[in-house]
Structures are given as C-alpha cells and as structure tokens.
Amino acid sequence: MSKSVSFQNVSKTFPPRRGAPANTVLAGFTHEVASGEFLCLLGPSGCGKSTALNLVAGFAAPTEGRVLVGGEPVRGPGPDRGIVFQQYALFPWYTVRRNVELGLEAKGADRATRDSVTERMLRAVGLWQHRDKFPKELSGGMKQRAAIARTLAADPQVILMDEPFAALDAQTREHLQQELLTIWEGLRKTVIFVTHSVQEAVLLADRIVVLGRDHGNIVADLASPLGRPRDRLSDAVVAFERDVYGWLKHAETQSGERAAS
Numbered sequence: 001m002s003k004s005v006s007f008q009n010v011s012k013t014f015p016p017r018r019g020a021p022a023n024t025v026l027a028g029f030t031h032e033v034a035s036g037e038f039l040c041l042l043g044p045s046g047c048g049k050s051t052a053l054n055l056v057a058g059f060a061a062p063t064e065g066r067v068l069v070g071g072e073p074v075r076g077p078g079p080d081r082g083i084v085f086q087q088y089a090l091f092p093w094y095t096v097r098r099n100v101e102l103g104l105e106a107k108g109a110d111r112a113t114r115d116s117v118t119e120r121m122l123r124a125v126g127l128w129q130h131r132d133k134f135p136k137e138l139s140g141g142m143k144q145r146a147a148i149a150r151t152l153a154a155d156p157q158v159i160l161m162d163e164p165f166a167a168l169d170a171q172t173r174e175h176l177q178q179e180l181l182t183i184w185e186g187l188r189k190t191v192i193f194v195t196h197s198v199q200e201a202v203l204l205a206d207r208i209v210v211l212g213r214d215h216g217n218i219v220a221d222l223a224s225p226l227g228r229p230r231d232r233l234s235d236a237v238v239a240f241e242r243d244v245y246g247w248l249k250h251a252e253t254q255s256g257e258r259a260a261s
C-alpha cells in the first residue's frame, strides 16, 4: 500500500541563532504527491529540499500550514514513512541481516515473518550472501543497499530518500538506481527523492519539482514525458535532461515563475 503526501501552504522558519537572523526556508509551499508517485525534488543548495523531506518524516513541524500523509496531518515520525539518508545509518555492531530485521521487530512482526521478509529484501538488493557481515566489512554501495533493504522491510507507505546515492561512485550509483527502480516497480510506493543530479531525477521520476532559491518556491513542476524502462542515452531522455537542466539554471538565478505540465 502507498499513501499520498500533501503540502498545504507550508512555511518553515528557523528562529534566529548565534547572531544570525530568522531564516524562512519554505514559504507557502503547496504541492500534492499522488499515491504511488515517484517524485524527485531538485534545486540549488540550501533551497529547502531536506527541510521539506524532514517535515514529511515528522522530524520537524511546519511553522505554518500542514503536511498530510494519507490525508492525516503529520504529528511526528511513524512507521508509515521510511527514510534513507546519504549516510547509511546502519548499526555498526549488528550484522546486515540483523540491521534489516530490526525494523520488522519494531513493528512487532513474528519470527517467521521477520525471517522471510528479511531474506526477500536482502535478495532484492543482492546482499543475501553478505547477510552475516558487519557494516564495516561492506563497501559504500553495499551499505546503502542494506539501508534500503532495512527501510523496505518495514513496509512503509511512503519512502523518503535524501541524496541516497550521492556518496557513491558513478558505476555503483547507476546499479543502485536500477535496483531501486526494479523494486519500486514491484511495490509502487510513494517516493520523494531529493537529488542534485538532473540525470538521476530524469531516470527515476514520474514528476520533477524544481525549487528556487527564494523560500522554496516552485520554479517548475514537470510531469515526466518518458515511459519505462528508460535508456539513459536515448534521445528522449537526453532531451528531457536538457529541459530540466534549463529549469535548474533558471532556479539558481531567478524565482517566482512556475511551469506546469
């Protein structure tokens, strides 16, 4: 099952601290993410992408407006939302298998369910043969696979991903993008994925929202014209990349305009 996410006139102001003035990061941010949609958020550094994600995760509360998940206001973190960060956030003292199992344990799953779901998820990310290793014995890509398996094992309705592949080398990143897509096509969860990479957003997204420098205003809201599977080198992919890249450049210099498709 998946859930919709709704940002309703959301503002987030961080209070002044250490001599710095108050910082309004999002102002009147309004957007609907459909259930099962794969949304990518792009935008200049500091425009509020992670802040938007944190509001959905329930790690922070809006100063004004509401964030709804499945029609219900977010009141804090919950098992309906799973998060994958750039840093792998695995427990170093547990094996890969145990790390994945923990999310299921927290949900109160019985032993047989824990075993079967853990195996299924570790196989899906190609880590089953490494299940008894500890995080320090894994490469960066393997750690991120484990983190994704752990998030998926808990069966959240919404998956929040904050630059999950940014720390990986290009080849590993491509593999993981493909694996994520295969898994997502099977599960059809709602995904909100923050990235700096136009190529990544174009490959993954049903919809790309480009945020501007100015209080997270939406500079472009672009439904992907691409079918699936996508060939990174096809003319259609390259043309859409060019289009999105243009909007990103625009976002870095200007604000206040909105394109919809």
Ligand SMILES: Nc1ncnc2c1ncn2[C@@H]1O[C@H](COP(=O)(O)OP(=O)(O)OP(=O)(O)O)[C@@H](O)[C@H]1O
Pocket (backbone or CB within 6 Å): 014, 015, 023, 025, 043, 044, 045, 046, 047, 048, 049, 050, 051, 052
């Ligand atoms: N807890 C906080 N307290 C104060 N200011 C914060 C806090 N979290 C974020 N900010 C500020 O909010 C602004 C937006 O940060 P955010 O991390 O959401 O941007 P971003 O678009 O994800 O950036 P990047 O692409 O560089 O990761 C920044 O100016 C940041 O300093």
